[in-house]
Amino acid sequence: MSITIETNDMMTSKVDVDSPDEATGGVNAGGSEPLKKGPWTSAEDAILMDYVMKHGEGNWNAVQKQSGLARCGKSCRLRWANHLRPDLKKGAFTPEEERQIVELHAKMGNKWARMAAELPGRTDNEIKNYWNTRIKRHQRAGLPVYPPDICFLASQNKQNEELSAFSSADAQNPDVSGTNNFDIPAVEFKNLELNRPLYPPPLFEIPSNSLLDITVSSFLAQGHSPPYNSTSFLSTMHPSKRIRGSESVFFGSNGGSLLGQPLGFSSYNNHNVTYDDHRPFSSIVIPGSHAPLNGNSSSSEELPSLQNQTANWGPPSSPFPSLESVDTLIQSPPAGHSESGSDLSPRNSGLLDAMLYGSQTMKASTHNSHQENETFGDAVDNYYGDPLSPLSHFTASAFSEYAPIDGSSLHEFPSLATMPGCKVKQENVATSSGQACGRDSCAWDAMSAM
DNA sequence: AAGGGGGACAACCGCATCGCA
């Protein structure tokens, strides 16, 4: 075998591959013996590499038969995809990539493969590991995971999930599910590229009994200028990445509000409620409806091309400092909060669970009066000091991140202004988070660097 | 110096989806 493989793979590089047995995992080419598991050796890598060069990707189960490699097809595919692919980008994530991951996660949730499709040279596994590690850190610190300006996306994502669940739960109800599952081809979204701001749509209906208070508060916390122009995973997804059928809900839920008014959505032209980002939180009129609003503002308008993505996230234009640059700002997590945060810790979809938990905590705390100290808001206050500081903007965002999904209505929720440490400044609201690095965002970045 | 905890990374497992016969 004359293939030279450069593997930055820590584990592999440490493996002694001199033993001839290891080249095939100690299994003969007949494949009669059990397949090998565990770390790959350089020799195995070479075999796999050679195979792919000769036969191309795919047909992974044939690798074992044809090359004698004692690895199952899945293992081969994974090894190739995560380590041997020539287009892989090695090394740590750049701040831009980190930022992008956060944004993508806010939009997509734990869709690692799709996120990887947005990050050339990066693998889903890499992103997943990065995120999980990051989650753990934030969880331990009892801190929000999304920066304020991305909270909105998180809430959008949550709504999408909710809508998805709603749809499946009502699968037998054609009135609901029938309108929620159409697959919108990417081309349709292209045609729907709009020149207006991404979100929120200026007008929307808010269900009175849903998690949408997240969005409302997020809007207010953010202003509704997105920190970026948005990305389109539809248009940029790697061809090899398939969109799972179940994911169509994601698109459909959004496309639905654009292409028609399934689910009783208000379209942009059906103005039951006017959202005005200059208005105080409490003044938003929220008529009853069970229609999730996500569709209005999220991906359908988030789906425009990726053309500006780099420009919007690159260092020059990015309002956010390098995650590393603020690494030392955070010294220690707020005492006592990490424990509470770890109970219902964000596990899988992570942040959304955290949002739920946080919201419950918040809700309980607000109901139980402000004298209780272990509230999120208080924790934030304690953490960042002056509750009236500009960081209160952050607090509001944190609040938005930890909004309830358990049916508490918006009216049940205290306004941001009444939350401990929460003071929504309208001037902040009106300010695009994508244009200036407010202390909130910077503070978040500091946390994210923890 | 030793031990423990946490981070980073790699790999496996189970399930979902797709494509094809």
Add this chain to the structure above:
DNA sequence: TTGCGATGCGGTTGTCCCCCT
């Protein structure tokens, strides 16, 4: 339409290394 193999994805676990005490 159905069954089955191939593939992809997300969650989880295991391992190693580094740092701190």
